Amino acid sequence: MAALKQEISQLATLGRLNLTDEEEKKFAGDLQEILEFAEKINEVDTENIQPTYHALPLENVFRDDVCQPGPPIETVLKQAPASIDGYFSVPRVIDRE
Amino acid sequence: MNNQLSQLSLLELSQLLEAQEITAVELMETTVERYRQLDSDIKSFLYFDLDESLETAKKQDSLERKSALHGIPLAIKDNISRLGKPLTCSSKILAGHRPPYSATVVEKLEQAGGIFVGNTNMDEFAMGSSTETSAYQTTRNPWDLERVPGGSSGGSAAAVAAGIVPAALGSDTGGSIRQPAAFCGVVGFKPTYGRVSRYGLFPFASSLDQIGPIARTVSDVAFLTELLAGSDSRDSTSLDSPVPRYLEQLQPRAEGLTFGIPEEYFGEGVDSDVRQIIQQTIETLKQQGAEIKTVNLPHTKYAISTYYILATAEASSNLARYDGVQYGYRADEPDDLIDMYSRTRAEGFGPEVKRRIMLGTFVLSSGYYEAYYGKAQKLRTLIKQDFDRVYEECDLLLTPTTPSTAFKLGEKIDDPVQMYLSDILTASTNLAGLPAISIPVGQDSKQLPVGAQLIGPALSEQTVLNAAFMLEKQSQWDAKIAPVQA
Amino acid sequence: MVDDVVIGLEVHVQLQTQSKLFCGCSTKFGDNPNANTCPVCLGWPGTLPVLNKKALEYGILASLALNCKINQKIKFDRKNYYYPDLPKAYQISQYDLPLAEHGTVKFNHDGESCAVGIERLHLEEDAGKLVHSSVSRESYVDYNRSGTPLAEIVTKPELTSPERAESFLRTLKKQMEYLDVSDCNMDEGSLRCDANISIRRDDGSLGTKAEIKNMNSFKAVRKALSYEVLRQRKLLSRGQRVVQETRLWDETTEQTKSMRSKEEAHDYRYFPEPDLVPVRIDKKWQQEIGFKLPELPDKKFNRFLDEYQLTEEAARTLTDSRPLADFFEQAIKPDVSAKTVGNLIISDVKRELNERGWDIGQVALTPAALTSVASLLEENLISSNVGSELIAELVESGGDPREIVEQRGLKQISSEDQLSSVILQVVSENPDAVADIRGGKNQAIGFLVGQVMQKTGGQADPGTAQKLLREEIL
């Protein structure tokens, strides 16, 4: 887990969190402790075990291709931090990453 | 009148309304009064719609009664959507936010005539076991104001325990209904995953979250579960199976049932007081003709690790959308897009949420996915299989809900691992999707409530409720309301 | 240098459902910004996706047409990344259990039959659209397209030239249109294409690949890939290396440009979407959908050759699009020849379409009216000139050709009696031309026929006129 400290800032970038140096240090310690605890699961042999993504075995849930209009966009735009002419507005996007 | 009404259960109040001995407005006035008297100390509500609640009560009085819920004041956890009403998940990132739609459960209870009076405090985005991670206020346990109410539905449990409202809605991802219910001496029920629609519940971990009721009696909980349950075309994960009349079929019953007592739930982490009271509960069950069997759920010791890996992974994705584009908080004067995202989220989220986003991002990231997330999904299978196996030889499991009674404010907040261990007896049932209830069965030496947990197989809500009803009738527990004074 | 180019395409096809993939919003193009949105496709917290069955069935249909193996059990996954057009900060897509895999598409390139393997076809939701302000440092987001169903089709890296890549893409587009699962309108973004391209090294191993985006037309695909082949060859010949990166095609400069990308590596952190349940596609369901599979372009082409005795070129033109082929077949009746109908479409109808930039669905001309024009021609009642003019008018405003011909007296004059006076007049008015003809300059007859046509307002049958002129002069 020694590598974790260096990865903290990359994780923060992935999660879009602007962390202070102090926070980075704190989270590196916390995560290390939590992961050391969590690593207990490695004791278990899961060689032939299937993963469980859903607790219950539901399948094939669909909706029909029918249009149902949503609420007026004004109610939504009203709450936006910035909007103009029916659009949401954000700082200029330069290039697609 | 005031304090008498606060002592009554939802169904008792309903009878008074039905018999026209009180009006919805009178009931609402006492609710408002009690809120004013107590909540400056307890701080269970983030906000309370004083005027609108009275207005709605007046309207309900003028209408024909729709159901036993007609005119009953209810509280709702701050993560369940109501059209046009404030909702923050106790986070700064959602300050000022008003959802443009209502949750399915809100539509159902409002159609039945229930009146939501306001939103209750919770751990930020339901991440916590003490309600201390709320960005807005610290809720106190009505049994001891120096102690936590549990979490994350701490505000709902405290409001019900203090007699402000007879019932409230909570959500349970790893014990967030049952643990605060146990700490506050009330009844909290997490139905089978998929039994109640999640549409409108702001997600923490989608594959584990479930909405459920908190009230002071098993009958109230049975009644509310009946109203909440049912399939919903807006939730692909909701179960399409008929909803029994839980209240009508409620009978105190343990006879002929086999109760499994899982050894792993009575380990060294469990306080002796708690252990002793649960032991008494087992004796009660025996006296009522139940068969008791010691059973094993060998993968229990991995449940917390499994739970925290899966829950944080899902959460890191569910909380990614709070980015300042469409709603909620946006950082001032961003330099560019990345700066807007990163500062909005850094300034909007509290430390526990950030910690879990970091953890969840880590366990999904390339190179670690298989070792953590992939492995945990397999452990989830093993944990589920443990339950399947024991339900071949018993009908229900009886355990303590929590290893200890309510702890002191601030006691665990700086130690994430210790805090995470608060969910040790509750998280497995979320991983397996099973129904589980917590009911108060006694008090420890500090006079704090102790909760017993009953866990059943999928869709065994009626059996769970019946056994809980029996325990409620037989237990020493008679103080329905916390001894909190204005 | 032969076959050293290695191209793989990723094609996004918008499936033409009425409502979006996971909510009831309309998929209509061109409405006011954010008009077709709801809390679900805006990614509002607490909302949940529910899968549109039609989109899945369209996906299955497309998979069958691409000769893919349909997976019996599929699931959806979340692809996590931040971008303002992605409202949940994740895209619901498919990762390790896609709808279908292992297909092949045969296509014709310059008379050569080619084939390319299809790696996979999966379903996913589309993102919204960004508009960049020209005056301020802002971008604007429109989520109307957010949640629109897409089929992403990934080919194996088996296309060996930019031109072949284009031919494949044209074939794919035609197939999707035939299936009626997409309108494939490239201008509206209903069909979008990215490419991976690399040059094979001398030792046979694959070179470093570049990913090319933003190619919005067939021409752009061909040009961008050709540019990229040259660029990579030049680098390699200088002993430099190709950098693995994403490059954008710039339509105006006709160059690919490296996208300034951050140091951060992509890590989409895919994991199974917990809000959706898996889908099981059993054999029976697959068969039911298979029955709906229409005749595909290749088969139709061969049938047109056999059944209607068309030339290869005519059959190819007529099977170019399914609506055109359908129009043709609807216009064929026992009393007219398929050849006449086909020729009318290929020469006259197509010309009118090209002039207007229309497709066959937009014309006022009905197949029955086309049949009438064909039979008027075959009965020798109108001249081919009148036929062309009729088609032009019918395409624009419709009507019954026989009535129009009757009302305006457009019938061809082929009776010798009716023409003889005009013939005499033309002969007397053009002594020079007559002399030329008598002197053996046969081509002058064309001039005289033209004069007859002019005097009869185009109604004379040119064949009869020529015959009568010859009789009169010689």
Ligand SMILES: [Mg+2]
């Ligand atoms: Mg894609």
Ligand SMILES: [Zn+2]
């Ligand atoms: Zn929508």
